[in-house]
Amino acid sequence: MSAALTLPDATDTQGATLRISEIFGPTIQGEGALIGEPTVFVRTGGCDYRCTWCDTLHAVDARFRDTWRPMTTAAIWAEVERLSGGVPLTVSLSGGNPAIQPFGALIALGHRHGYRFALETQGSIARDWFAALDTLVLSPKPPSSGMTTDWAALDACVTAAAGGPAIVLKVVVFDDADYAFARAVARRLPALPVCLQPGNPTPPPAEGPDPAVDLGASLAQMRWLVGRVTDDRWFSARVLPQLHVLLWGNLRGV
Amino acid sequence: MSAALTLPDATDTQGATLRISEIFGPTIQGEGALIGEPTVFVRTGGCDYRCTWCDTLHAVDARFRDTWRPMTTAAIWAEVERLSGGVPLTVSLSGGNPAIQPFGALIALGHRHGYRFALETQGSIARDWFAALDTLVLSPKPPSSGMTTDWAALDACVTAAAGGPAIVLKVVVFDDADYAFARAVARRLPALPVCLQPGNPTPPPAEGPDPAVDLGASLAQMRWLVGRVTDDRWFSARVLPQLHVLLWGNLRGV
Numbered sequence: 001m002s003a004a005l006t007l008p009d010a011t012d013t014q015g016a017t018l019r020i021s022e023i024f025g026p027t028i029q030g031e032g033a034l035i036g037e038p039t040v041f042v043r044t045g046g047c048d049y050r051c052t053w054c055d056t057l058h059a060v061d062a063r064f065r066d067t068w069r070p071m072t073t074a075a076i077w078a079e080v081e082r083l084s085g086g087v088p089l090t091v092s093l094s095g096g097n098p099a100i101q102p103f104g105a106l107i108a109l110g111h112r113h114g115y116r117f118a119l120e121t122q123g124s125i126a127r128d129w130f131a132a133l134d135t136l137v138l139s140p141k142p143p144s145s146g147m148t149t150d151w152a153a154l155d156a157c158v159t160a161a162a163g164g165p166a167i168v169l170k171v172v173v174f175d176d177a178d179y180a181f182a183r184a185v186a187r188r189l190p191a192l193p194v195c196l197q198p199g200n201p202t203p204p205p206a207e208g209p210d211p212a213v214d215l216g217a218s219l220a221q222m223r224w225l226v227g228r229v230t231d232d233r234w235f236s237a238r239v240l241p242q243l244h245v246l247l248w249g250n251l252r253g254v
Numbered sequence: 255m256s257a258a259l260t261l262p263d264a265t266d267t268q269g270a271t272l273r274i275s276e277i278f279g280p281t282i283q284g285e286g287a288l289i290g291e292p293t294v295f296v297r298t299g300g301c302d303y304r305c306t307w308c309d310t311l312h313a314v315d316a317r318f319r320d321t322w323r324p325m326t327t328a329a330i331w332a333e334v335e336r337l338s339g340g341v342p343l344t345v346s347l348s349g350g351n352p353a354i355q356p357f358g359a360l361i362a363l364g365h366r367h368g369y370r371f372a373l374e375t376q377g378s379i380a381r382d383w384f385a386a387l388d389t390l391v392l393s394p395k396p397p398s399s400g401m402t403t404d405w406a407a408l409d410a411c412v413t414a415a416a417g418g419p420a421i422v423l424k425v426v427v428f429d430d431a432d433y434a435f436a437r438a439v440a441r442r443l444p445a446l447p448v449c450l451q452p453g454n455p456t457p458p459p460a461e462g463p464d465p466a467v468d469l470g471a472s473l474a475q476m477r478w479l480v481g482r483v484t485d486d487r488w489f490s491a492r493v494l495p496q497l498h499v500l501l502w503g504n505l506r507g508v
Contacts, residue, residue, distance in 0.1 A: 036492035089489035235343035
């Protein structure tokens, strides 16, 4: 672990602008430990990864850069307040990789109004404001993504958040190699709860009409993963679906 | 609240017998706050309720009494250990109404081996061993069930568990009247987290071939409930499906 990997948030003032792909909700969180909780999503544009099965290419691929709006913390907060009617709830900071953006000021502002913040990131970039979060979801990407995990960077994320948020691991599993990766991640970070999530076999394309989700294939993938975990008696792992995909397919904004 | 409503577990020794409908798993918990957690289920036979839409009639209706085995605590524990391979996990005590049976000795025995215990009950019967649980799920039944909640009994369950397990509310919601009931329950017990669960529009019959679950209707019911909660800005409620019904339909033993 190296503290040098943790980036300070030098531009993190109320005047800084963040690159936002979309803000939507309230809907329920469809994934991971907070599944089922009413949530407003703030999705940033831009990512240091290019996963083969990325399901949010519109917030990742630079081709869509002109759809990402620069927004100040104040403007983002105004939209979160409008969508939630001023009633505190959990705000999920997602992406792309939201760790690229300076979120410290938004978290501080929202906390003053009773809102909670969860961040979803692959764990490739650590920021000092991780410690101010309520929940940090670290989702290192398995072999099927085509990405390679920088373990020092992942450790730096855990260190940056130490003493602050609940930290949980979420690993997407498409196949046996991904499952072995998930076990390795859990062995490496034994203190952290693990959620396993079956991959979406029919992710949306970045543009054009979304393919219908193959609900049968999604459910079969989930049943396979439950069997894998219970056969191995890996009882500390939770297995959860992408609930929003079951409910709404690949529809955006829900 | 009346402590007199809390029944002592006079027969609760290792030699007592419990009426067991089925013991199965490990599979994942499909409902409520522990959704996705590997679990072995111990389902008791017998219930003081007769909900119109009961989805476990084989463990409720006295017609099936001859399928319920009297088992000692030691025999139940042996089966839980066999199914879990001796690896600690969460044991869900379910029914029927499992509060009818003397579970104190099983909980004490399992705890010595590192197992955790969750109880699912409508909250009509309070027992002193509730305080030894890890999780108490109180699931008062809404108007569509045809049952009437005894609020003093529900309060007695909370009192019996005080200082012990995490206590969570789970309310099944079929329609607007059920939803209003859920809100009333939450107002009455504001300190407890609430999970809302859409009703299964195609519950299994007690015997004969199970009807195929209408997956479309289940998902539509869930979308309706999410809309209801977010429209009302009831952001402290979680909305979670019956995941096992989505995955396996009405199949038993999963």
